[in-house]
Amino acid sequence: MQQTASSTPIVSLRDVQKSFGSLKVLDGVSFAVERGEVLAIIGRSGSGKSTALRCIDRFEKVDGGEIVVCGRRVDLPDIDLRALRQDVGIVFQSYNLFPHLTIEQNITLAPCSVKRMGLSEAKALARKVLAQVGLEEKIHAYPEQLSGGQQQRAAIARSLAMQPKVMLFDEVTSALDPELTGEVLKVIEQLAADGMTMVMVTHEMGFARSIADRIVFMHRGKVHETGPASILTAPTTPELVQFVGTGNLKS
Amino acid sequence: MGGHLNINHLLFLGHGALWTIGLSLIALIGGGIAGFVIALARVSPLRSVRLLSAAYVQLIQGTPLLVILFLGYFGLAAIGLKMSPLAAAGASLTLYVSAYLGEIWRGSIQSVPKPQWEAAEGLALSRTQRMLKVILPQAIRIATPPTVGFMVQIIKNTSLASVVGFVELMRSGQIVNNSLFEPFIVYAIIAAVYFAMCYPLSLFSQKLERRMGRGRVNNLAPA
Numbered sequence: 001m002q003q004t005a006s007s008t009p010i011v012s013l014r015d016v017q018k019s020f021g022s023l024k025v026l027d028g029v030s031f032a033v034e035r036g037e038v039l040a041i042i043g044r045s046g047s048g049k050s051t052a053l054r055c056i057d058r059f060e061k062v063d064g065g066e067i068v069v070c071g072r073r074v075d076l077p078d079i080d081l082r083a084l085r086q087d088v089g090i091v092f093q094s095y096n097l098f099p100h101l102t103i104e105q106n107i108t109l110a111p112c113s114v115k116r117m118g119l120s121e122a123k124a125l126a127r128k129v130l131a132q133v134g135l136e137e138k139i140h141a142y143p144e145q146l147s148g149g150q151q152q153r154a155a156i157a158r159s160l161a162m163q164p165k166v167m168l169f170d171e172v173t174s175a176l177d178p179e180l181t182g183e184v185l186k187v188i189e190q191l192a193a194d195g196m197t198m199v200m201v202t203h204e205m206g207f208a209r210s211i212a213d214r215i216v217f218m219h220r221g222k223v224h225e226t227g228p229a230s231i232l233t234a235p236t237t238p239e240l241v242q243f244v245g246t247g248n249l250k251s
Numbered sequence: 252m253g254g255h256l257n258i259n260h261l262l263f264l265g266h267g268a269l270w271t272i273g274l275s276l277i278a279l280i281g282g283g284i285a286g287f288v289i290a291l292a293r294v295s296p297l298r299s300v301r302l303l304s305a306a307y308v309q310l311i312q313g314t315p316l317l318v319i320l321f322l323g324y325f326g327l328a329a330i331g332l333k334m335s336p337l338a339a340a341g342a343s344l345t346l347y348v349s350a351y352l353g354e355i356w357r358g359s360i361q362s363v364p365k366p367q368w369e370a371a372e373g374l375a376l377s378r379t380q381r382m383l384k385v386i387l388p389q390a391i392r393i394a395t396p397p398t399v400g401f402m403v404q405i406i407k408n409t410s411l412a413s414v415v416g417f418v419e420l421m422r423s424g425q426i427v428n429n430s431l432f433e434p435f436i437v438y439a440i441i442a443a444v445y446f447a448m449c450y451p452l453s454l455f456s457q458k459l460e461r462r463m464g465r466g467r468v469n470n471l472a473p474a
Contacts, residue, residue, distance in 0.1 A: 057367060085375035096370035100388045110374035110385060155370075162374060 008071075009034050010166050011056055016065035016075075018051060025051045027221035028065070033166065033199055038192050040208035040229075041201045043218035044243065049201045052218065053168050056199065057088050070165050086114065089164030093171040095142035095151040097158070099151050103130070104139045107158045114162070122161075129157040133187045149180030153187050160191075167191065169200035185211075205232060205244060217243065260427045268444050269424025274419055275411045277341045279402060282348025289353025290413060294360055296378070304353070313351035317411050319343045324415035333454060340412035348405055359394035360386060396463060400456040403449045410445070420444060 009032035018026035025048045033039045043051040054060045054068060058074050058081060067074040070087040097106050107129060108122035117125070130136050133153040142226045143151055152172055159167060169188065173181040185207050192198060192211050202208050210213060217225040217240050225237045234239045292304035302450040311319075324339035334342070363386050371381040413422035428434050 057373060058373070081372075082377065085373055088373075090373040092366060092370065092373075094366055096384055098367065098389075099372070100392070110376060112283070112375075113380045113384065114375045126344045250457045 007035060009068075010070055011199060012066075012068045013055070014066040015054065016052070016055060016067060017063045018048075018055065019063055023219055026055070026062070029218070029221070029223055030065075030179060031216050031223055031226065033197060035197055036195045037213045038198045038211055039200070039214050039216060041199065041216045041218060042205065042208055042214035042243070043224075044046070047218040048221040049216075049218045050170055053170050053199060053201050056167055057090050058084060059090075065069070082114070086162060087165045088168060089159035089162060089166070090168040090170065091152070091155050091159055091172050093174050095143070095148070095155045095175075097151055097155055099143050102140050102142055103154050103157075104144070106143070106154065107161045110158070110162050125161050126157075127161045130154070131161060132190070133157045134183075143145050147180060148176050149183045152176065152180075152184045155189055156191075157182075166197040166199065169198065169202070171203065172204060208232065219243075253342065255429060256427075256431060256433065260431070263424050263427060264420065264440065264444070264460060267420040268417055270418060270423075271406065271409050271420040271445075272448070273305065274337075274340055274412060274417070275402070275406045278348045278409065280406050281341065281345030282352055282405075283343060285349035286352030286381035289349055290356035290360060291382075293353060293357040307383070308350045308354055311346055312354075315406055316343065316347050317414065319347060320411055336412070336415045337461055337474075340409070340417045344412070347408070348401075351401060352373050353405075355397050356390070356394050359390040359397075362393055363389045373410070379382035392463065396456050396460040399452060399459060403452050406438065407445060407451070458465055 012032040013028075014030050016026050016029040017024075027048075029048070029052050031039070041052060043049045051060055055062050055076065056069055058079060064077050065075065069084060072079060072082060072084055072087075097103075098109070101109065104123065104126045107126040108117075108119065111117040111122045111125060112119060126139065127136060130139055133156055135150060135153055135157065138146060138150060138154065143154070146154065152175075156172075172188075173184050176184060181204070185204065188198070188200070189211055200208075200212075209229045212229050215225075215227060215229055215231055216223050217231070217235075217237075219225075219239050225235065225240045231240065232244055235244055243244060289304050289308065292300050293308070295301050295304075304468065320340065320343045323343040324336065327334060327339075339474040367385055367389065368381060371385040374383065409419055410421035412419055413425065416422070418426070420441060424437050431437060
């Protein structure tokens, strides 16, 4: 695997193993993400890509191998989960905004509770991150009053408010129709342009090609092929040829 | 002996009805507090706490309220712990209600979608913060209709306290009947008073349920 060898990576997985019962989901997965880099994980459903992502934030415990995130050993049992999750922001496919809170309260909850930020400061922060995702006018709305795309952008804003060092995106546009997908991808594109380190699991091949610095193609729990975005247009393994050839690569 | 139903009889029944309400409130408040602890224990991260609270719930739910009342009033007295009828009835109902409310509320907590827990975890909230600020506010919405519905059961079940000599509505009806020998009229009145207490709650519970159904938030991952 090729890497820019200069600094220590923000996220690194080495020979990660994970099974659900008798099903081996991750079979020796290794990759690393440098500061400011955008890594896209692609692959079929069931290839282990979401599991690999969730291991980074320790939503799944690994059976073997080593995961280091922002200098912390995530695979060890004594990991400080709350410290880890202050460094890592995660956005889910199903948005998971808190339905009983307004968008503003959704955003200020963690900075106020976890970082003990004052309410007025947190509210100013909420306005700032909502401006970043173009949703200032929805600050007092409840999640159910927003469209799917708006909810997802609000969820990204909520994550940004914790000022994470790396953001994880778990198929964040899979629940959206193409029109709404565009507005969410635009927000992510802007984040990438601002230098945010990101790991995203995505089915949007065109998007992955245009935004990702590096692609990890997962197949049967292994990193099957990895390289710059150009591997999507010139894949070398037959599996990736087949995967991108099945009409996935629309731009 | 004998005579006609007069205003004094009705006042006596009214007094009994007040005690039915009082005993219901004691059961609801005592059982509510204990039930809340049970519900939290049932979803505790500690296995031993979960098992212990589950055993408590099974034990109480598998025992007739009448037996709990007899144990509390006659049983404990026989081994030297004498309680007044009110204390025995209040304590027995509290035990009984805590097991049922604990289960209703456990179910409500667990029916908050799992991704809500994960989203809160992902934001570095502590377990207590997740519970207080994310899960419980949503669980309370889910729990309200069945809890109000269960209050109807509590009111009706307080009638069992009559067997330990506690003069609530049922017992006062028995006393009035003992002097009048008009069981049909007296117990019809008793039934009507219970109904008048329970029916508004039933209606309220149904109304809450309909309102919940309408306001349901779509926060689950699409299938």
